[in-house]
Amino acid sequence: xxxxxxxxxxxxxxxxxxxxxxxxxxxxxxxxxxxxxxxxxxxxxxxxxxxxxxxxxxxxxxxxxxxxxxxxxxxxxxxxxxxxxxxxxxxxxxxxxxxxxxxxxxxxxxxxxxxxxxxxxxxxxxxxxxxxxxxxxxxxxxxxxxxxxxxxxxxxxxxxxxxxxxxxxxxxxxxxxxxxxxxxxxxxxxxxxxxxxxxxxxxxxxxxxxxxxxxxxxxxxxxxxxxxxxxxxxxxxxxxxxxxxxxxxxxxxxxxxxxxxxxxxxxxxxxxxxxxxxxxxxxxxxxxxxxxxxxxxxxxxxxxxxxxxxxxxxxxxxxxxxxxxxxxxxxxxxxxxxxxxxxxxxxxxxxxxxxxxxxxxxxxxxxxxxxxxxxxxxxxxxxxxxxxxxxxxxxxxxxxxxxxxxxxxxxxxxxxxxxxxxxxxxxxxxxxxxxxxxxxxxxxxxxxxxxxxxxxxxxxxxxxxxxxxxxxxxxxxxxxxxxxxxxxxxxxxxxxxxxxxxxxxxxxxxxxxxxxxxxxxxxxxxxxxxxxxxxxxxxxxxxxxxxxxxxxxxxxxxxxxxxxxxxxxxxxxxxxxxxxxxxxxxxxxxxxxxxxxxxxxxxxxxxxxxxxxxxxxxxxxxxxxxxxxxxxxxxxxxxxxxxxxxxxxxxxxxxxxxxxxxxxxxxxxxxxxxxxxxxxxxxxxxxxxxxxxxxxxxxxxxxxxxxxxxxxxxxxxxxxxxxxxxxxxxxxxxxxxxxxxxxxxxxxxxxxxxxxxxxxxxxxxxxxxxxxxxxxxxxxxxxxxxxxxxxxxxxxxxxxxxxxxxxxxxxxxxxxxxxxxxxxxxxxxxxxxxxxxxxxxxxxxxxxxxxxxxxxxxxxxxxxxxxxxxxxxxxxxxxxxxxxxxxxxxxxxxxxxxxxxxxxxxxxxxxxxxxxxxxxxxxxxxxxxxxxxxxxxxxxxxxxxxxxxxxxxxxxxxxxxxxxxxxxxxxxxxx
Numbered sequence: 017x018x019x020x021x022x023x024x025x026x027x028x029x030x031x032x033x034x035x036x037x038x039x040x041x042x043x044x045x046x047x048x049x050x051x052x053x054x055x056x057x058x059x060x061x062x063x064x065x066x067x068x069x070x071x072x073x074x075x076x077x078x079x080x081x082x083x084x085x086x087x088x089x090x091x092x093x094x095x096x097x098x099x100x101x102x103x104x105x106x107x108x109x110x111x112x113x114x115x116x117x118x119x120x121x122x123x124x125x126x127x128x129x130x131x132x133x134x135x136x137x138x139x140x141x142x143x144x145x146x147x148x149x150x151x152x153x154x155x156x157x158x159x160x161x162x163x164x165x166x167x168x169x170x171x172x173x174x175x176x177x178x179x180x181x182x183x184x185x186x187x188x189x190x191x192x193x194x195x196x197x198x199x200x201x202x203x204x205x206x207x208x209x210x211x212x213x214x215x216x217x218x219x220x221x222x223x224x225x226x227x228x229x230x231x232x233x234x235x236x237x238x239x240x241x242x243x244x245x246x247x248x249x250x251x252x253x254x255x256x257x258x259x260x261x262x263x264x265x266x267x268x269x270x271x272x273x274x275x276x277x278x279x280x281x282x283x284x285x286x287x288x289x290x291x292x293x294x295x296x297x298x299x300x301x302x303x304x305x306x307x308x309x310x311x312x313x314x315x316x317x318x319x320x321x322x323x324x325x326x327x328x329x330x331x332x333x334x335x336x337x338x339x340x341x342x343x344x345x346x347x348x349x350x351x352x353x354x355x356x357x358x359x360x361x362x363x364x365x366x367x368x369x370x371x372x373x374x375x376x377x378x379x380x381x382x383x384x385x386x387x388x389x390x391x392x393x394x395x396x397x398x399x400x401x402x403x404x405x406x407x408x409x410x411x412x413x414x415x416x417x418x419x420x421x422x423x424x425x426x427x428x429x430x431x432x433x434x435x436x437x438x439x440x441x442x443x444x445x446x447x448x449x450x451x452x453x454x455x456x457x458x459x460x461x462x463x464x465x466x467x468x469x470x471x472x473x474x475x476x477x478x479x480x481x482x483x484x485x486x487x488x489x490x491x492x493x494x495x496x497x498x499x500x501x502x503x504x505x506x507x508x509x510x511x512x513x514x515x516x517x518x519x520x521x522x523x524x525x526x527x528x529x530x531x532x533x534x535x536x537x538x539x540x541x542x543x544x545x546x547x548x549x550x551x552x553x554x555x556x557x558x559x560x561x562x563x564x565x566x567x568x569x570x571x572x573x574x575x576x577x578x579x580x581x582x583x584x585x586x587x588x589x590x591x592x593x594x595x596x597x598x599x600x601x602x603x604x605x606x607x608x609x610x611x612x613x614x615x616x617x618x619x620x621x622x623x624x625x626x627x628x629x630x631x632x633x634x635x636x637x638x639x640x641x642x643x644x645x646x647x648x649x650x651x652x653x654x655x656x657x658x659x660x661x662x663x664x665x666x667x668x669x670x671x672x673x674x675x676x677x678x679x680x681x682x683x684x685x686x687x688x689x690x691x692x693x694x695x696x697x698x699x700x701x702x703x704x705x706x707x708x709x710x711x712x713x714x715x716x717x718x719x720x721x722x723x724x725x726x727x728x729x730x731x732x733x734x735x736x737x738x739x740x741x742x743x744x745x746x747x748x749x750x751x752x753x754x755x756x757x758x759x760x761x762x763x764x765x766x767x768x769x770x771x772x773x774x775x776x777x778x779x780x781x782x783x784x785x786x787x788x789x790x791x792x793x794x795x796x797x798x799x800x801x802x803x804x805x806x807x808x809x810x811x812x813x814x815x816x817x818x819x820x821x822x823x824x825x826x827x828x829x830x831x832x833x834x835x836x837x838x839x840x841x842x843x844x845x846x847x848x849x850x851x852x853x854x855x856x857x858x859x860x861x862x863x864x865x866x867x868x869x870x871x872x873x874x875x876x877x878x879x880x881x882x883x884x885x886x887x888x889x890x891x892x893x894x895x896x897x898x899x900x901x902x903x904x905x906x907x908x909x910x911x912x913x914x915x916x917x918x919x920x921x922x923x924x925x926x927x928x929x930x931x932x933x934x935x936x937x938x939x940x941x942x943x944x945x946x947x948x949x950x951x952x953x954x955x956x957x958x959x960x961x962x963x964x965x966x967x968x969x970x971x972x973x974x975x976x977x978x979x980x981x982x983x984x985x986x987x988x989x990x991x
Contacts, residue, residue: 018071019152019164020119020123020152020166020192020195020196021118021195021196022117022196023196023410023411023413023414024410024413024414026165026166026167026413026414026417027165027166027172027417028163028164028165029162029164029174029175030163030165030172030173030174031143031173031174031175032424033421033424033425034248034424035227035228035229035424035425035428036171036372036425036426037302037303037304038053038054038056038218038302039053039218039219039220039221039224039297039300039301039302040052040053040054040301040302040303041054041300041301043294043301045301046294046301046302046303047260047292047294047303049303053218054140054218054219054220054221054300055136055138055140055142055217055218055219056216056217056218057132057216057217057218058214058215058216059091059130059132059187059215059216060091060214060215060216061090061091061130062088062089062090062091063088063089063090063128063130063211064083064086064129064130065086065088065089065095065100065126065129066083066086066087066126066127067095067101067124067125067126067127068124068125068127069122069123069125070121070122070125071123071190071192074125074127074190074192075190077127078127078156078188078190083129083188086127086129089126089128091211091215092148092210092211092212092213092214092342093210093212093339093342094150094210094212094339094341095126095209096206096208096209096340097208097338097339097340097342100124100126101124101193101209102559103206103542103553103558103560104206104555104558104560104563105205105207105554105555105556105563105568106202106204106207106555106562106563106564107204107394107564107567107568108202108204108395108397108564109202109395109398109564110198110199110202110395111207111560111562112194114199114395114396114399116196116199116404116405117196117199118196119195119196119198120194123192123193123194124193125190125191125192125193126190126191126193126209126210127189127191128187128188128189128191128211129186129187129188130186130187131184131185131186131187132184132185132187133183133184133185134180134181134182134183134185134217135182135183136177136182136219138219138221140177140219140220140221141175141177141219141221142176142177142180142218142219143173143174143175143176143219143220144157144173144174144176144187144216144217145171145172145173145216145217145218146165146172146173146211146213146215147171147213147214147215147216147371148169148171148211148212148213148341148371149165149168149189149191149210149211149212150168150169150191150201150208150209150210150212150341151166151168151193151197151198151201151209152164152165152166152191152192152195152197153165153172153190153191153192154189154190155174155187155188155189156188156189157176157179157180157185157187157188158180158181158186160179162174166195166196166197166414167197167200167390167417167418168197168368169201169368169369169370169390170368170369170389170390170418170421170422170425171213171421176217191209191210191211193209196414197414199393199405200390200391200392200393200414200415200418200441201368201390201391201392202393202394202395203366203367203392203394204367204392204394204567205333205335205540205568206340206341206540206542206568212342213341213342213371220300221297221299222299223249223250223297223298224249224297224300224302225247225248225249225250225251225271225295225302226248226249227247227249227424228245228246228247228248228302228304228428229245229246229247229427229428230244230245230246230293230304230306230428231243231244231246231460232244232306232307232308232309232430233460234321234322235276237322238282238310238321238322239279240276240277240278240279240280241277241280241282241308241310242274242275242276242277243256243273243274243275243276243293243306243308244272244274245268245272245273245293245295246271246272247271247272247273247295248271249297250270250297251268251271251295251296251297252267252268252296252297252298253266253268253295253296254266254268254273254293254294254295254296255293255296256291256292256293257292257293257294258281258289258291258292259292263277264277277308280308282308282309282610283307283308283309283379283382283430284309284320284321284325284382284609284610285361285362285383285384285431286361286382286608286609286610286611287382287610287611288307288380288381288382288431288671289307290305290306290307290379290380291305291306291307292305292306293305293306304428305376305379305380305428305429305430307379307431308430309321309430309433310322310460311460311461311462312462313462313475313476313498316494316496316497316499316527316528317499317527317528317530318462318476318530320384320433320609321610323609323610323641324527324609325384325609326523326524326530326531326607327362327384327501327530327531327532327533328359328362328531328586328590329360329362329363329384329386329532329533329534330355330360330362330363330364330533330536330537330572331363331364331366331503331504331533331534331535331536331537332351332363332364332365332366332370332536332537332538333366333370333536333537333538333540334371334374335538335540337540337541337542337543337552337575337576340542343371345373348370348371348373348374349373349377350577351374351377351538352377352378352381352383352672353381353672353673354573355537356381356382356383356670356672356673357587357672357673357677358572358583358584358586358590359586359587359588359591359592359679359680360383360586360590361382361383361384361590362383362384362531362533363378363383363384363385363386363533363537364385364386364388364436364503364533365385365386365387365436366388366439366504366535366536367388367390367391367392367438367439368388368389368390368391369387369388369390369422369425369426372425375426375431375432376429378429378432379429379430379431380671381671381672382431382671383431384431384433385429385433385434386433386434386435386464386533387422387426387429387432387434387436388435388436388437388439389419389422389435389436389438389450390418390422390438391415391418391419391437391438391439392438392439392441393405393406393440393442394439394440394441396441396442397440397442402441402442402443403442403443403444404442405441406442406443406444406445406446406447406467407442407443407445407446408444408446409446411446412445412446412449415446415447415450416449416450416453418438418450419450419453419454420453420454420457422435423435423454423457423458427457427458432461433461433462434461434463434464434475434476435454435458435461435462435463435464436463437450437451437454437463437465437468437473437474438465438467439466440466440467441467442467443467443468447465447467447468447473448472448473450473451463451465451473462475462476464476464478464501464503465478466478466479466480466503466504471498475498476499476500476501476530477490477497477498477499477500477501478500478501478502478503479500479502479503480502480503480504480966481504481505481507481962481965481966481967482502482505482966483966483967484519484967487502487519487522487523487529488525488526490526490528490529491522491523491525491526491528491529492526493528494526494527494528499528499530500528500529500530501531501532502519502523502529502531502532502533503532504532504533504534504535505519505532505534505962505966505967506532506534506535506586507570507760507964507965507966508534508535508536508570508571508572508580508582508583509566509567509569509570509759509760509964509965510569510758510759510891510893510964511581511758511759511760511864511866511887511889511893511895512582512758512759512760512869512960512961512962513534513582513760513869513960513962513966513967514760514866514867514868514869514959514960514962514970514973515868515869515959515960515961515962515969515970515973516534516585516586516589516869516871517589517871518868518970519532520589520590524607534572534586535570535965536571536572537571537572537573538571538572538573538575539552539569539571539573539574539575539890540554540569540570540575541553541568541569541575541890542554542557542558543575546939546941547941547942548941549941550941551939551940551941552569552575552890552940553939554566554567554568554569554890554891555567555568566759566891567964569759569889569890569891570759572586574888574890575890581863581864581865581869581872581887582869584872585869585871585872587872588681588871588872589871591679591680592606592607592608592611592680593605593606593613593665593679594607594680594682595663595665595680595682595684597649597684597686600648600649600650600651601646601647601648601649602618602620602646602647602663603644603646604618604636604639604645604646604647605643605644606639606640606641606642606643606644607642608641609641609642610641611641612638612639612640612641613636614635614636614637614639615635615668616635616636616665616666616667616668616679617633617634617635617636617665617666618633618635618636618663618665618666619632619633619663619664619665619666620632620633620634620649620661620662620663620664621661621662622651622653622659622661622662622686623659623660623661623662623876624658624659624660625658625858626693626858626877629659634647634649651686653686653687654687655687655688656687656688658685658687658688659685659686659687660683660684660685660686660874660875661683661684661685661686662681662682662683663681663682663683663684664680664681664682665678665679667679681874682874683874683875692902692903692917692918692920692921693858693903694903694917705720706718706719706720706788706789706814707720708786708791710729713729713730714728714729714730715727715728715729716728716729716786716791718812718814719814720814720816720817721817722739722740722988723737723738723739723814723817723820723988724737724739725738725791725812725814725820726738727793730781731781732779732781732782732784732793732794732795732810733747733748733750733779733793733810734747734810734812735747737986739818739912739988742912743849744848744849744914744986745846745847745848745986746948747845747846747847747948748844748845748846748847749810749822749844749846749953749982750844750845751777751779751797751806751808751826751842751843751844752777752841752843752844752845752931752952753774753777753799753839753840753841753843754774754775754777754840754841754931755840755841755894756892756893756894756931756932756935757893757894757935758893758894758960759891759893759964760960760961760962760963760964760968760969761840761963762963762964763963763968764838764963764968767836768836768840771836772799772802772836773799773800773801773802774799774836774839774840776799777797777798778797778798778799779795779796779797779808780795780796780797780798781793781795782794782795782796787813789813789815790811790812790814791811791812792809792810792811792812793809793810794807794808794809795807795808795809795810796829797826802832802834803830803831803832803833803834804828804829804830804831804832804834804835804977805828805829806826806829806980807827807829808824808825808826809824809825809826810822810823811823811824811825815985818987818988818989819985819986819987819988820985820986821983821984821985822982822983822984822985822986823981823982824844824981824982824983825979825980825981825982826842826979826980826981827979828977828978828979830977835977836977838958838969838974838975838976839958839975839977840957840958840975841954841956841957841958842954842955842956842980843923843952843953843954843955843956843957843982844952844982845931845950845951845952846950846952847948847950847951848906848914848948848949848951849908849948849949850882850928850948850949851908851909851910852882852907852908852913852914852949853883853906853908853909853949854879854882854906854908855880855881855882855884855885855904855905855906855926856877856879856904856905856906856907857878857901857903857904857905857924858876858877858878858901858902858903859875859878859898859899859901859902859903859904859921859924860873860874860898860901861873861874861875861876861878862878862880864887864895864896864897864898865897865899866897866899866923866957866959866960867899867923867956867958867960867973868960868969868970868973869959870899873899875900882926882927882949883928885925885926885927886927888940889940890939890940891938891939892934892935892937892938892940892942892943893935894931894934895925896925897923897924897925897954897957898923898925899921899923900921900923901921901922901923901924902917902918902921903915903916903917903918904916904924904926904951906926906949907990910990911990912988912990913988913990914986914987914988915986915987915988915989916951916984916985916986916987917985917987918953918983918984919983919984920981920983922953922954922955922982923954923956923957924951924952924953924954925950925951925952925954926949926950926951926952927949927950927952928945928948928949928950929943929944929945929946929950930946930950931952933945933946953982955980955982956975956980957975958973958975959973959974
């Protein structure tokens with residue numbers, strides 16, 4: 017059996033796993049954490065490289081030493097991202113024949129070679145460390161085989177002291193794409209290969225301990241903590257520092273230290289107090305960042321330092337659109353800072369251990385971590401035997417190896433509060449073996465596995481994409497039950513998710529529900545140049561099959577690293593503060609689990625419509641965690657008017673932001689006035705006769721001195737509106753029930769397009785009515801082969817020289833019993849000249865919002881260009897809606913403007929393309945623009961939901977076959 021297919025073996029000559037730490041010759045270097053690590057040398061950089069069809073071809077080349085024909089590749093990188101081999105994306109499916117442990121004979125194998133200079137003047141051991149290689153690799157140094165290893169996202173170390181030259185050296189690495197380990201690495205992501213994480217050398221003295229483990233154990237009051245240091249090897253002393261201040265120094269006799277620390281500052285995600293523990297071995301100084309904290313379950317609740325905690329988390333992959341799985345330290349730190357700035361307090365390393373630097377950043381900035389091992393067997397779900405490997409004892413060694421290596425590497429990070437046994441791999445005895453192995457190493461942390469439906473080998477009960485009604489039942493079912501975590505929910509694919517506020521409310525209501533983790537952090541698009549511009553490709557674009565299309569484009573962070581609307585929404589939903597106003601008082605709810613919010617700056621502004629009446633600033637009083645406080649705020653308001661009270665809370669200086677960073681904002685509506693904010697009077701004085709002339713059976717005209725309307729009398733539609741001879745409307749309004757589908761519509765589309773034909777709506781003219789100043793069309797709207805539709809009345813009334821009143825009223829006409837559960841929308845479309853490119857509106861903004869996604873917007877007057885009204889999704893889809901719009905104005909460079917005043921607040925979009933053009937585009941470079949602008953006015957548009965994976969649109973956010981009315985006045989102004 018080939019070694020890369022021998023599932024009973026996980027490596028050869030690989031050092032046993034241990035914690036990751038650095039060794040320094042000077043105490044000052046250890047405290048500074050600088051680059052002066054003993055004997056450190058990075059082997060990152062340019063390597064010679066060649067890709068072979070099979071491992072046997074590669075090994076033959078290595079044996080003969082034929083490297084002169086090689087090209088170049090950078091390390092770390094994925095070779096597919098450098099033009100070698102084929103790109104391939106699947107969500108669930110294995111892209112090869114399932115026959116474990118065997119893999120394809122045609123098995124791409126990359127051979128890497130480089131020379132390097134090294135001096136080992138101290139005669140220490142020299143270790144080579146590979147942080148990540150996918151999926152099997154073997155190493156030679158100076159012609160001697162060193163060893164081999166499996167498990168792509170786990171580090172491997174080898175002792176190379178005996179074969180390392182003091183001077184010039186040659187290293188060769190063979191990396192095999194497929195191995196038996198590939199059956200355990202079927203995560204939802206691109207299949208990428210190669211040396212994709214750092215390669216480095218370092219030294220350890222004979223006096224250095226092989227391994228170190230640090231634990232902090234609380235007393236019964238969580239006030240004093242026992243510091244326990246266990247060393248595999250003798251150490252001389254242990255010093256505890258807080259920043260640069262020495263707190264205490266301990267002499268160690270042997271390999272074990274146990275000391276009580278009185279009232280240390282405790283580590284939480286909200287208060288990430290880090291201490292530095294410096295281990296003096298006599299030959300080296302070893303710094304370890306530690307946090308005094310405990311994690312446990314009591315009375316069915318997850319407690320950190322004795323207090324109940326709540327997760328507003330996110331699932332995260334290592335990913336970069338140019339470099340695949342290879343990420344820099346700068347990107348990792350930026351990820352963590354952005355998470356903190358958007359009120360995310362937890363991360364699940366889905367579905368493998370991330371780059372080790374990530375955990376340092378989580379320790380530093382404060383994020384709770386579920387550290388998940390490199391294990392997913394999702395493809396077996398489709399075979400009918402999901403537990404094929406997971407309940408096969410012969411594979412236990414491979415399973416346990418992955419768990420043990422992760423726990424040993426990461427065990428000293430305070431940010432890690434749970435270990436995860438993997439993801440979507442069925443269930444079976446091998447998980448129990450992993451659970452027991454992890455507990456033997458580290459009994460202080462919790463263990464998570466969503467696939468354990470009985471929670472037999474998981475300390476918490478976790479579910480994915482659970483609908484709200486079931487989630488509420490889980491929250492209510494507390495008798496003897498384990499705490500619940502929603503480890504994946506709110507699938508952030510395309511335009512969505514919606515109803516995050518509703519999920520938050522349910523999870524906050526029941527103590528058993530400890531929050532959840534949105535799927536996921538980052539879009540996984542591959543950057544390419546196409547059609548003369550930068551665009552991003554997904555599954556199938558590289559000829560890969562089978563594939564899962566754009567299912568990898570499901571992040572809160574856009575592939576260009578801009579926050580998506582959903583990330584802005586999540587920031588508000590996850591915010592640790594809520595504010596209400598009543599009877600002259602602001603009530604401030606502190607949702608932090610630990611932190612007092614005293615001293616944060618509250619800013620407020622009272623507006624009537626868009627006119628600011630008063631504003632001010634206040635410092636928050638002492639409001640402890642999970643309590644509500646109040647502030648006096650006397651405001652002069654009249655009950656028969658409408659006011660908007662804008663309130664925001666600014667942070668003080670934090671490691672992840674400067675003072676003034678907005679932690680939370682909200683807009684409260686005060687007063688009970690219902691009348692909308694008017695730009696102008698509804699009706700101006702008429703300045704001349706209104707002429708209605710039916711020139712022939714096809715054409716009808718209505719005009720004043722300055723305005724002319726042209727109608728198609730046969731079809732009953734407005735085909736042109738002119739003002740002083742200049743075109744104002746080129747088409748419309750016309751009824752539409754369709755939107756360019758969003759990703760969360762995917763499971764509705766078959767019914768919408770093949771059963772109800774909602775994209776094929778048509779109007780039938782029934783009656784023309786001409787009044788003194790109005791033209792009325794009675795029409796019927798239906799879709800292909802349906803027993804339902806709408807009787808519609810279009811009324812166009814010229815009410816002045818500059819104003820047109822439009823009323824569209826629809827009544828459902830139902831002949832049968834078969835109706836769609838929901839419609840995409842009920843709306844009107846109009847077309848305007850492209851020259852009207854400046855947009856101003858009073859409604860929700862500044863960015864897009866939808867019926868079930870409005871937490872991050874506030875009402876006001878906003879301005880944008882038509883181009884800026886577009887929200888770019890990597891897979892083009894419905895976008896850019898502005899909800900609760902009361903008026904809209906479009907203007908051109910000549911100061912001519914079109915004002916649309918709505919009778920009710922509607923949802924509005926303005927785009928320079930049609931929904932058909934939007935739907936036809938599959939990538940951002942394929943979206944064709946029209947030679948006109950399209951304004952859509954929605955009576956209702958169905959919400960976003962999360963049904964690409966998870967909750968469909970809630971009942972209250974669905975557009976039904978129902979009566980509707982859309983009324984507005986178009987006024988023309990300017991030159």
